[in-house]
Amino acid sequence: MVRFSVLQRAAVCLVAALILGAASLPAHADKPLTNLGPVGPGEPILVTVGGQRVIAFYARERGECAVSAVVWKDTGEDARSTRVRLSLKPGQTLQLDGSQRQSMSLVCGADATTLALVAPAELLVTGISGRN
Numbered sequence: 862m863v864r865f866s867v868l869q870r871a872a873v874c875l876v877a878a879l880i881l882g883a884a885s886l887p888a889h890a891d892k893p894l895t896n897l898g899p900v901g902p903g904e905p906i907l908v909t910v911g912g913q914r915v916i917a918f919y920a921r922e923r924g925e926c927a928v929s930a931v932v933w934k935d936t937g938e939d940a941r942s943t944r945v946r947l948s949l950k951p952g953q954t955l956q957l958d959g960s961q962r963q964s965m966s967l968v969c970g971a972d973a974t975t976l977a978l979v980a981p982a983e984l985l986v987t988g989i990s991g992r993n
Contacts, residue, residue: 899970899977906978911963912936919969919976925950926969926976932957954979 893914896907906917917930926949933942949955949969958964965980 897978899975901975906967906976908965908978910957910965910980915957915965917967917976919949919973921973922948924973926973928955928967928969928976930955930957930967 893909894907895909896905898904898906900906900918902920903918906915908915913932913934915930915932917928919926919928921927928945928947928949930945931942932945945955945957947955949967951969951971951973954966954968956964956966965978968977968979969975970977
């Protein structure tokens with residue numbers, strides 16, 4: 862019998878949810894999915910900031926948020942991704958800096974029950990669609 866850690870189970874659930882969600886989308890969707898949170902364990906935060914896409918989720922481990930985030934360029938042939946994994950105590954933030962001095966943060970909620978996106982309103986209003 863194979864045993865998975867909480868984070869591995871969350872990752873498998875996230876991938877399955879994304880695959881099932883993608884199957885129900887129109888073939889030529891104009892706008893990428895967006896979920897600014899707050900989210901619970903295993904639920905994804907999905908956002909476009911500038912020309913970069915971010916997907917982040919977490920699992921509760923020992924009263925902390927075990928966060929996994931992937932950032933990639935939304936367009937271009939040289940698109941590369943970066944993965945970040947770390948544990949945040951409740952109230953701590955992970956700051957993700959983008960191009961053109963754009964940054965956003967993920968904050969672990971009280972008792973590690975939520976993960977939320979924190980960013981300047983003008984960045985979210987202009988950056989969500991990825992079309993600046």
